[in-house]
Amino acid sequence: MIMIGVLVAISALLVWRRDGISGVTEILTHDLALFGGILPRVLAGCLLGAFIAEILPHEKVSRSLGANSGLKGLLIGAAFGAILPGGPFTAYPVASALLAVGADFGATIALVVSWTLIGYGRAVAWELPIMGTDFTLWRVLISLPLPIMAGALGRFVYVRMYPKDRGE
Protein backbone atom coordinates (compact mmCIF):
# COMPACT_ATOMS: atom_id res chain seq x y z
CA MET A 1 0.00 0.00 0.00
CA ILE A 2 2.79 2.43 0.93
CA MET A 3 4.63 1.55 -2.27
CA ILE A 4 1.51 2.24 -4.32
CA GLY A 5 0.99 5.51 -2.48
CA VAL A 6 4.55 6.61 -3.27
CA LEU A 7 4.15 5.55 -6.91
CA VAL A 8 0.92 7.55 -7.16
CA ALA A 9 2.50 10.60 -5.54
CA ILE A 10 5.46 10.53 -7.95
CA SER A 11 3.13 10.10 -10.94
CA ALA A 12 0.92 12.97 -9.77
CA LEU A 13 4.02 15.12 -9.37
CA LEU A 14 5.15 14.28 -12.92
CA VAL A 15 1.68 15.12 -14.25
CA TRP A 16 1.78 18.41 -12.34
CA ARG A 17 5.20 19.32 -13.79
CA ARG A 18 4.04 18.44 -17.30
CA ASP A 19 0.45 19.74 -17.39
CA GLY A 20 0.27 22.11 -14.42
CA ILE A 21 -2.37 22.10 -11.72
CA SER A 22 -5.23 21.84 -14.24
CA GLY A 23 -3.91 18.46 -15.44
CA VAL A 24 -3.83 17.20 -11.87
CA THR A 25 -7.36 18.34 -11.05
CA GLU A 26 -8.74 17.07 -14.35
CA ILE A 27 -7.56 13.53 -13.61
CA LEU A 28 -8.73 13.86 -10.02
CA THR A 29 -12.30 14.84 -10.95
CA HIS A 30 -12.48 12.13 -13.62
CA ASP A 31 -11.25 9.46 -11.22
CA LEU A 32 -13.47 10.66 -8.39
CA ALA A 33 -16.48 10.25 -10.69
CA LEU A 34 -15.26 6.78 -11.65
CA PHE A 35 -14.77 5.94 -7.98
CA GLY A 36 -18.32 7.03 -7.16
CA GLY A 37 -19.70 4.90 -9.96
CA ILE A 38 -17.74 1.84 -8.88
CA LEU A 39 -18.64 1.97 -5.18
CA PRO A 40 -22.10 0.29 -5.37
CA ARG A 41 -20.58 -2.57 -7.38
CA VAL A 42 -17.80 -2.97 -4.88
CA LEU A 43 -20.45 -3.24 -2.17
CA ALA A 44 -22.31 -5.86 -4.23
CA GLY A 45 -19.06 -7.80 -4.72
CA CYS A 46 -18.26 -7.70 -1.00
CA LEU A 47 -21.76 -8.91 -0.11
CA LEU A 48 -21.58 -11.67 -2.72
CA GLY A 49 -18.24 -12.81 -1.31
CA ALA A 50 -19.54 -12.73 2.27
CA PHE A 51 -22.70 -14.68 1.43
CA ILE A 52 -20.74 -17.28 -0.50
CA ALA A 53 -18.30 -17.66 2.38
CA GLU A 54 -21.23 -18.10 4.76
CA ILE A 55 -23.46 -20.49 2.80
CA LEU A 56 -20.84 -22.75 1.25
CA PRO A 57 -20.05 -25.64 3.56
CA HIS A 58 -16.33 -25.25 4.39
CA GLU A 59 -15.71 -28.97 4.54
CA LYS A 60 -17.16 -29.45 1.08
CA VAL A 61 -15.15 -26.54 -0.37
CA SER A 62 -11.87 -27.84 0.99
CA ARG A 63 -12.73 -31.28 -0.34
CA SER A 64 -13.63 -30.12 -3.85
CA LEU A 65 -11.26 -27.12 -4.16
CA GLY A 66 -8.59 -27.86 -1.57
CA ALA A 67 -4.96 -28.93 -1.95
CA ASN A 68 -5.95 -32.56 -2.41
CA SER A 69 -8.78 -31.98 -4.87
CA GLY A 70 -6.62 -33.00 -7.84
CA LEU A 71 -7.45 -32.15 -11.44
CA LYS A 72 -11.15 -32.07 -10.59
CA GLY A 73 -10.61 -29.16 -8.21
CA LEU A 74 -8.71 -27.22 -10.87
CA LEU A 75 -11.47 -27.93 -13.40
CA ILE A 76 -14.16 -26.74 -10.98
CA GLY A 77 -12.15 -23.59 -10.25
CA ALA A 78 -11.63 -22.87 -13.94
CA ALA A 79 -15.30 -23.51 -14.79
CA PHE A 80 -16.43 -21.28 -11.94
CA GLY A 81 -14.11 -18.50 -13.11
CA ALA A 82 -15.42 -18.75 -16.67
CA ILE A 83 -19.09 -18.36 -15.67
CA LEU A 84 -18.68 -15.79 -12.88
CA PRO A 85 -20.92 -12.77 -13.59
CA GLY A 86 -19.74 -9.17 -13.32
CA GLY A 87 -16.27 -7.71 -13.39
CA PRO A 88 -13.25 -7.54 -11.08
CA PHE A 89 -15.55 -6.25 -8.35
CA THR A 90 -17.10 -9.73 -8.15
CA ALA A 91 -14.26 -12.01 -9.26
CA TYR A 92 -11.74 -11.00 -6.59
CA PRO A 93 -14.09 -10.89 -3.57
CA VAL A 94 -15.48 -14.30 -4.54
CA ALA A 95 -11.99 -15.74 -5.10
CA SER A 96 -10.90 -14.31 -1.76
CA ALA A 97 -13.95 -15.83 -0.05
CA LEU A 98 -13.23 -19.26 -1.51
CA LEU A 99 -9.61 -18.99 -0.41
CA ALA A 100 -10.84 -18.21 3.11
CA VAL A 101 -13.18 -21.22 3.28
CA GLY A 102 -10.71 -23.85 2.17
CA ALA A 103 -9.85 -23.56 -1.52
CA ASP A 104 -6.10 -23.86 -2.10
CA PHE A 105 -3.88 -21.51 -4.12
CA GLY A 106 -4.00 -23.87 -7.13
CA ALA A 107 -7.79 -23.93 -7.53
CA THR A 108 -8.03 -20.20 -6.78
CA ILE A 109 -5.36 -19.42 -9.39
CA ALA A 110 -7.32 -21.55 -11.89
CA LEU A 111 -10.40 -19.49 -11.05
CA VAL A 112 -8.75 -16.07 -11.34
CA VAL A 113 -6.81 -16.92 -14.51
CA SER A 114 -9.89 -18.49 -16.08
CA TRP A 115 -11.95 -15.41 -15.24
CA THR A 116 -9.42 -13.07 -16.85
CA LEU A 117 -8.65 -15.26 -19.90
CA ILE A 118 -11.88 -17.03 -20.84
CA GLY A 119 -14.57 -15.25 -18.80
CA TYR A 120 -17.31 -14.42 -21.26
CA GLY A 121 -18.03 -10.93 -19.91
CA ARG A 122 -14.96 -9.17 -21.20
CA ALA A 123 -14.65 -11.26 -24.37
CA VAL A 124 -18.21 -10.57 -25.49
CA ALA A 125 -18.44 -6.95 -24.38
CA TRP A 126 -15.02 -5.69 -25.50
CA GLU A 127 -12.80 -8.17 -27.34
CA LEU A 128 -15.32 -9.35 -29.93
CA PRO A 129 -16.29 -5.89 -31.22
CA ILE A 130 -12.76 -4.45 -31.08
CA MET A 131 -10.54 -7.38 -32.12
CA GLY A 132 -13.01 -9.20 -34.37
CA THR A 133 -14.57 -12.66 -34.19
CA ASP A 134 -11.72 -14.61 -35.77
CA PHE A 135 -9.04 -13.29 -33.43
CA THR A 136 -11.23 -13.58 -30.32
CA LEU A 137 -12.30 -17.16 -30.99
CA TRP A 138 -8.74 -18.35 -31.61
CA ARG A 139 -7.43 -16.39 -28.66
CA VAL A 140 -10.02 -17.98 -26.34
CA LEU A 141 -9.40 -21.43 -27.84
CA ILE A 142 -5.65 -21.13 -27.27
CA SER A 143 -6.32 -19.88 -23.73
CA LEU A 144 -8.61 -22.80 -22.77
CA PRO A 145 -5.92 -25.04 -21.24
CA LEU A 146 -4.03 -22.19 -19.55
CA PRO A 147 -6.11 -21.80 -16.33
CA ILE A 148 -5.74 -25.52 -15.55
CA MET A 149 -2.01 -25.40 -16.27
CA ALA A 150 -1.54 -22.24 -14.18
CA GLY A 151 -3.47 -23.83 -11.31
CA ALA A 152 -1.46 -27.05 -11.56
CA LEU A 153 1.84 -25.13 -11.67
CA GLY A 154 0.68 -23.02 -8.71
CA ARG A 155 -0.18 -26.09 -6.68
CA PHE A 156 3.09 -27.78 -7.64
CA VAL A 157 5.19 -24.77 -6.56
CA TYR A 158 3.07 -24.00 -3.49
CA VAL A 159 3.52 -27.35 -1.73
CA ARG A 160 7.28 -27.03 -2.25
CA MET A 161 7.49 -23.45 -1.04
CA TYR A 162 5.19 -23.81 1.93
CA PRO A 163 5.40 -27.49 2.90
CA LYS A 164 3.83 -26.75 6.33
CA ASP A 165 0.52 -25.75 4.77
CA ARG A 166 0.21 -29.07 3.04
CA GLY A 167 -3.06 -30.95 3.30
CA GLU A 168 -5.01 -28.19 4.99
Added chain:
Amino acid sequence: MSAALLIDIILWGAVAAVGFIAFQRGPEILTASLRDGAMDFVRIVPRIALGVIGSGYIAAIIPQEIITGWLGPNSGWRGVLTAVIAGAATPGGPVVGFSIGAVALKAGGGSPQVIAYVIAWALFAFQRLLLWEIPFMPARFVWFRAAVSLPFPFLAAAIAMAIGRP
Protein backbone atom coordinates in the same frame (compact mmCIF):
# COMPACT_ATOMS: atom_id res chain seq x y z
CA MET B 1 -30.47 -1.14 -22.11
CA SER B 2 -26.79 -0.43 -21.56
CA ALA B 3 -24.23 -3.13 -20.80
CA ALA B 4 -23.42 -1.47 -17.48
CA LEU B 5 -27.04 -1.65 -16.37
CA LEU B 6 -27.23 -5.29 -17.41
CA ILE B 7 -24.11 -6.05 -15.38
CA ASP B 8 -25.62 -4.31 -12.37
CA ILE B 9 -28.85 -6.28 -12.70
CA ILE B 10 -27.01 -9.62 -12.96
CA LEU B 11 -24.73 -8.66 -10.10
CA TRP B 12 -27.42 -7.55 -7.66
CA GLY B 13 -29.58 -10.48 -8.80
CA ALA B 14 -26.77 -12.82 -7.79
CA VAL B 15 -26.41 -11.00 -4.46
CA ALA B 16 -30.16 -11.32 -3.86
CA ALA B 17 -30.09 -15.02 -4.77
CA VAL B 18 -27.26 -15.96 -2.39
CA GLY B 19 -28.77 -13.62 0.22
CA PHE B 20 -32.04 -15.54 -0.04
CA ILE B 21 -30.21 -18.84 0.43
CA ALA B 22 -28.51 -17.37 3.50
CA PHE B 23 -31.87 -16.21 4.82
CA GLN B 24 -33.31 -19.70 4.39
CA ARG B 25 -30.48 -21.05 6.51
CA GLY B 26 -31.60 -18.67 9.24
CA PRO B 27 -31.92 -14.92 9.78
CA GLU B 28 -28.78 -14.88 11.96
CA ILE B 29 -26.74 -16.24 9.05
CA LEU B 30 -28.14 -13.47 6.85
CA THR B 31 -27.25 -10.73 9.34
CA ALA B 32 -23.81 -12.22 10.02
CA SER B 33 -22.91 -12.26 6.33
CA LEU B 34 -24.37 -8.80 5.78
CA ARG B 35 -22.14 -7.55 8.60
CA ASP B 36 -19.07 -9.35 7.18
CA GLY B 37 -19.73 -7.99 3.70
CA ALA B 38 -20.22 -4.46 4.99
CA MET B 39 -16.99 -4.71 7.04
CA ASP B 40 -15.08 -5.91 3.97
CA PHE B 41 -16.54 -3.00 2.03
CA VAL B 42 -15.46 -0.44 4.64
CA ARG B 43 -11.99 -1.96 4.81
CA ILE B 44 -11.54 -2.02 1.05
CA VAL B 45 -12.91 1.41 0.13
CA PRO B 46 -9.76 3.39 1.06
CA ARG B 47 -7.59 0.99 -0.95
CA ILE B 48 -9.89 1.20 -3.96
CA ALA B 49 -9.88 4.98 -3.60
CA LEU B 50 -6.09 5.02 -3.75
CA GLY B 51 -6.13 2.58 -6.67
CA VAL B 52 -8.77 4.35 -8.76
CA ILE B 53 -7.56 7.87 -8.15
CA GLY B 54 -3.90 6.91 -8.24
CA SER B 55 -3.93 4.76 -11.35
CA GLY B 56 -5.26 7.72 -13.32
CA TYR B 57 -1.97 9.53 -12.63
CA ILE B 58 0.15 6.49 -13.37
CA ALA B 59 -1.76 5.98 -16.63
CA ALA B 60 -1.26 9.64 -17.53
CA ILE B 61 2.52 9.33 -17.47
CA ILE B 62 2.54 6.22 -19.69
CA PRO B 63 1.30 7.43 -23.09
CA GLN B 64 -0.42 4.87 -25.30
CA GLU B 65 1.80 5.73 -28.28
CA ILE B 66 4.81 4.28 -26.48
CA ILE B 67 3.03 0.98 -26.03
CA THR B 68 1.80 0.83 -29.62
CA GLY B 69 5.40 1.45 -30.67
CA TRP B 70 6.60 -1.51 -28.60
CA LEU B 71 4.13 -3.72 -30.46
CA GLY B 72 5.52 -2.84 -33.87
CA PRO B 73 5.87 -5.43 -36.59
CA ASN B 74 9.15 -6.85 -35.27
CA SER B 75 8.36 -10.53 -35.07
CA GLY B 76 9.98 -13.49 -33.41
CA TRP B 77 10.50 -14.13 -29.73
CA ARG B 78 11.89 -10.67 -29.06
CA GLY B 79 8.59 -9.32 -30.34
CA VAL B 80 6.72 -11.68 -28.00
CA LEU B 81 8.81 -10.50 -25.05
CA THR B 82 8.15 -6.82 -25.79
CA ALA B 83 4.46 -7.66 -26.26
CA VAL B 84 4.32 -9.25 -22.81
CA ILE B 85 6.00 -6.24 -21.19
CA ALA B 86 3.71 -3.89 -23.13
CA GLY B 87 0.65 -5.86 -21.98
CA ALA B 88 1.65 -5.57 -18.33
CA ALA B 89 2.41 -1.85 -18.72
CA THR B 90 -0.81 -0.93 -20.54
CA PRO B 91 -2.84 1.52 -18.47
CA GLY B 92 -6.61 1.82 -18.56
CA GLY B 93 -9.47 -0.59 -19.02
CA PRO B 94 -10.38 -3.20 -21.65
CA VAL B 95 -11.13 -0.61 -24.35
CA VAL B 96 -7.54 0.67 -24.24
CA GLY B 97 -5.98 -2.81 -24.09
CA PHE B 98 -7.96 -4.26 -26.98
CA SER B 99 -7.73 -1.10 -29.07
CA ILE B 100 -3.94 -1.18 -28.83
CA GLY B 101 -4.04 -4.85 -29.83
CA ALA B 102 -6.28 -4.04 -32.81
CA VAL B 103 -4.02 -1.19 -33.90
CA ALA B 104 -0.98 -3.46 -33.64
CA LEU B 105 -2.69 -6.08 -35.82
CA LYS B 106 -3.55 -3.46 -38.45
CA ALA B 107 -0.05 -1.99 -38.29
CA GLY B 108 1.41 -5.36 -39.23
CA GLY B 109 2.13 -6.87 -35.84
CA GLY B 110 2.23 -10.68 -35.92
CA SER B 111 -0.71 -12.66 -34.51
CA PRO B 112 1.42 -14.56 -31.95
CA GLN B 113 2.76 -11.26 -30.65
CA VAL B 114 -0.72 -9.75 -30.39
CA ILE B 115 -2.00 -12.93 -28.69
CA ALA B 116 0.87 -12.64 -26.20
CA TYR B 117 0.01 -8.98 -25.69
CA VAL B 118 -3.69 -9.58 -25.02
CA ILE B 119 -3.00 -12.50 -22.67
CA ALA B 120 -0.24 -10.64 -20.80
CA TRP B 121 -2.59 -7.69 -20.47
CA ALA B 122 -5.33 -9.96 -19.09
CA LEU B 123 -2.92 -11.57 -16.64
CA PHE B 124 -0.69 -8.73 -15.50
CA ALA B 125 -2.12 -5.30 -16.42
CA PHE B 126 -0.67 -3.28 -13.54
CA GLN B 127 -3.74 -1.11 -13.18
CA ARG B 128 -6.08 -4.06 -12.56
CA LEU B 129 -3.56 -5.61 -10.17
CA LEU B 130 -3.24 -2.38 -8.18
CA LEU B 131 -6.87 -1.46 -8.34
CA TRP B 132 -8.60 -4.77 -7.78
CA GLU B 133 -6.48 -7.79 -7.09
CA ILE B 134 -4.21 -6.36 -4.37
CA PRO B 135 -7.05 -4.74 -2.37
CA PHE B 136 -9.20 -7.87 -2.38
CA MET B 137 -6.77 -10.78 -2.27
CA PRO B 138 -4.04 -11.64 0.23
CA ALA B 139 -0.78 -10.05 -1.00
CA ARG B 140 0.97 -13.42 -0.93
CA PHE B 141 -1.64 -14.82 -3.30
CA VAL B 142 -1.32 -11.94 -5.77
CA TRP B 143 2.43 -12.14 -6.29
CA PHE B 144 2.31 -15.93 -6.29
CA ARG B 145 -0.45 -15.91 -8.92
CA ALA B 146 1.43 -13.40 -11.06
CA ALA B 147 4.70 -15.36 -10.83
CA VAL B 148 3.01 -18.65 -11.71
CA SER B 149 1.22 -17.02 -14.68
CA LEU B 150 4.46 -15.72 -16.17
CA PRO B 151 5.10 -18.56 -18.67
CA PHE B 152 1.62 -18.54 -20.15
CA PRO B 153 1.67 -15.57 -22.57
CA PHE B 154 4.80 -17.14 -24.07
CA LEU B 155 3.15 -20.55 -24.23
CA ALA B 156 0.08 -19.04 -25.92
CA ALA B 157 2.34 -17.33 -28.48
CA ALA B 158 4.10 -20.65 -29.09
CA ILE B 159 0.75 -22.40 -29.66
CA ALA B 160 -0.33 -19.62 -32.02
CA MET B 161 2.94 -19.99 -33.96
CA ALA B 162 2.59 -23.78 -34.08
CA ILE B 163 -0.98 -23.83 -35.39
CA GLY B 164 -0.51 -20.76 -37.58
CA ARG B 165 -3.70 -19.16 -36.28
CA PRO B 166 -5.45 -16.77 -35.97
